[in-house]
Amino acid sequence: MEFKVISFYKYVEINNLEETSLRLRELCNKLGILGRILISKEGINGAVSGKSESLEIFREDIRKEKMFNDLTFREQEFKENAYHKLVIRIRNQIVNFGINVDLDKKGNYVEAEELKKMLDEKEDFVLLDTRNKHEIKVGRFRNAVDLGINNFREFPKNISKIDKNKKIVMYCTGGVRCEKASAFLNENGFKDVNQLQGGIINYTNKFNDHFEGSCFVFDDRLTYENSKPITRCIHCEELSGNYINCNNLDCDKLFISCKDCEIKMKKTCCLECKDSGRQRKTKKILNIAGKVINYYKKPGVVLVELEKDIKVNSRLGFIGKTTDEFCQEIFELKDYYGKDIKEANKGDLVTFPVDFDVRKNDKLFLI
Ligand SMILES: [Zn+2]
Ligand SMILES: [Zn+2]
Numbered sequence: 001m002e003f004k005v006i007s008f009y010k011y012v013e014i015n016n017l018e019e020t021s022l023r024l025r026e027l028c029n030k031l032g033i034l035g036r037i038l039i040s041k042e043g044i045n046g047a048v049s050g051k052s053e054s055l056e057i058f059r060e061d062i063r064k065e066k067m068f069n070d071l072t073f074r075e076q077e078f079k080e081n082a083y084h085k086l087v088i089r090i091r092n093q094i095v096n097f098g099i100n101v102d103l104d105k106k107g108n109y110v111e112a113e114e115l116k117k118m119l120d121e122k123e124d125f126v127l128l129d130t131r132n133k134h135e136i137k138v139g140r141f142r143n144a145v146d147l148g149i150n151n152f153r154e155f156p157k158n159i160s161k162i163d164k165n166k167k168i169v170m171y172c173t174g175g176v177r178c179e180k181a182s183a184f185l186n187e188n189g190f191k192d193v194n195q196l197q198g199g200i201i202n203y204t205n206k207f208n209d210h211f212e213g214s215c216f217v218f219d220d221r222l223t224y225e226n227s228k229p230i231t232r233c234i235h236c237e238e239l240s241g242n243y244i245n246c247n248n249l250d251c252d253k254l255f256i257s258c259k260d261c262e263i264k265m266k267k268t269c270c271l272e273c274k275d276s277g278r279q280r281k282t283k284k285i286l287n288i289a290g291k292v293i294n295y296y297k298k299p300g301v302v303l304v305e306l307e308k309d310i311k312v313n314s315r316l317g318f319i320g321k322t323t324d325e326f327c328q329e330i331f332e333l334k335d336y337y338g339k340d341i342k343e344a345n346k347g348d349l350v351t352f353p354v355d356f357d358v359r360k361n362d363k364l365f366l367i
Helices: 017-031 052-063 112-120 131-136 176-187 199-206 257-264
Strands: 003-011 032-042 043-051 074-078 088-092 106-110 126-129 139-141 167-172 191-194 211-216 221-223 242-246 255-258 288-296 302-305 313-320 326-329 334-337 351-355 362-365
Touching: 003 052, 017 032, 017 043, 017 052, 017 176, 074 199, 106 112, 112 167, 112 199, 126 139, 131 139, 131 211, 131 288, 167 176, 167 199, 191 199, 199 211, 211 257, 302 334
Parallel strands: 032 088, 106 191, 126 167, 167 191
Antiparallel strands: 003 043, 003 074, 032 043, 139 211, 211 221, 242 255, 288 302, 288 362, 302 351, 313 326, 313 362, 334 351
16 A cells, blocks of 8 residues: 555654754655654654655654664554644653653563463453543453543553552553553552553554454544444444544534444534534645646646745645645746746746646645
8 A cells, every 4th residue: 555654752862852853844844744743852752644655765764863773663554644734843741641750660561462462361460551531432452451541641640440569561552651651650669560562553563353443543544443343423323433523613522423424414523513613624725826737647747827936945735636635845846838947926837746646626735
């Protein structure tokens, strides 16, 4: 498949935050990669999506920096870009735990294979889900302990029901939360603390038993399905693991809906919300810069009629009925007669190379 979502994290001291952020942004823009990356003095935590070959370059490039040279990536195939924009933020922490922990005290890693064996053999241990209750609702390891927390900051206050003397294996989506949670348990007298390496994503990439339902993720998919859903559509009761954020901005409720009802109800949770005036625009297009007149697939060149002025190094987004949104930096620009130009104006017909296939009448917008 053409598109992938990759996620990664590493706790490592980053001192040149601005510089790192800028470098990542340039890299993503150059490669048409979208997603969400948080960096802080304590490390990096991100998930991005794009074409497989672009992500390959992204991985190689990011690893060139010494502090990221052992960065590992979890990856999943997807039919399109799983993000519709690029967000890179500098934060105080990459995961907000509320309190500071000594990460040197983190729990031992348990590989997916090892956890599967422990579950197959019904070994006696506590399987602890460190995620929030709305994530656990749509999918979890069978018999895992759910702390019922609304956010990760509530974790420390809610561990009293866990037996300190038992063997614990904890898990989260990709592993980044368990690093802190396991260190916290070790600091608080728990005897045998372990964490699932690479989290649910790594496990479900390899096995589809023991984990029931869908895994909640933080991109536009909201969930991906692993096995038969364990939740039902709020409209028709059909089994479904499909999460939706109500499209009525004044409601914004997170609910389960089957795909049919999603379309019928226009991504809203009830008739009242469906008729409400304040509906979320799923893709914001603010600054329309023109439209595609023709696309020459072989050389990968697009002919565009401009509604705004553009120049070499301008960054444009493309979107259309069947084209997945992506961003493109203009490296070379030609006028209608094939002459190299540095800039062009509203009303001009221009051509430039694009990295992805586009179609006639696709819109472009300035980013
Ligand atoms: Zn339904
Ligand atoms: Zn609603």
